Amino acid sequence: MRDTEEFDAFYASSSQRVLGQVYAMIGSRTEAEDAVAEAYARAWSRWSTVRDCDSPEAWVRKVAYRVSVSAWRKATNRLRAHRREAVGQQVDAVSVDHVALVAALRRIPSEQRRVIVLHHLVGLSVAEIAAETRANPNTVKTRLARGRRGLATQLAGDGYQTTGGRSHGA
Known part of the structure; x- marks a missing residue:
């Protein structure tokens, strides 16, 4: 129970600040919200380790940034793959x-x-x-x-x- 209360207090005191920081880094509020949510979920699953870091907030911020970069790379690679696949293909228009x-x-x-x-x-x-x-x-x-x-x-x-x-x- 102590872990839950401790994590909840950490989340309540830092989540809006981290969201603002990640949003400023990546430029998309929606993507920042997704990345920050994922980072806090990962922090909760590793809370016994994360709480002992010098700065749990920095850990969450770093993970959120990495999650957003990873999502961007996946989207970019998916788009490139679709473009490669579409080269030379004819797509009939809907009549x-x-x-x-x-x-x-x-x-x-x-x-x-x-x-x-x-x-x-x-x-x-x-x-x-x-x-x-x-x-x-x-x-x-x-x-x-x-x-x-x-x-x-x-x-x-x-x-x-x-x-x-x-x-x-x-």
Whole structure:
């Protein structure tokens, strides 16, 4: 119990000061708050050692700074890796038709949406959908028919015409 009270008093007397100092060092309050919280958590887990340091506050400040630098390095390396991976890759832009279709799918019942996606986007047969969803094949057919009608209604309501299964902007 003595350790808890001692640590709580240490935290109460130093946490705002350390936060201000780390914030000044790294320039981001959010990142400073995360780093300082992590540093105090580490200090608590090692409190029997940290309390005997010349300056427990300096220990926490140093750990918080190192945590923030480590997080920055990880983020920078992750960004570099993504950029390296993306070199030479073509990313297709999302079309207006795609956005309209996704919005229309969201407006139909989930059972219909599921079978529409499984049949038209994944390419499963009615029998495969029935097996995956544990539904009767006739139920799958009914949901497909109702889902298609629902999509047609939604797309028509958005200013789209449906002809031959394809959507075209009006």
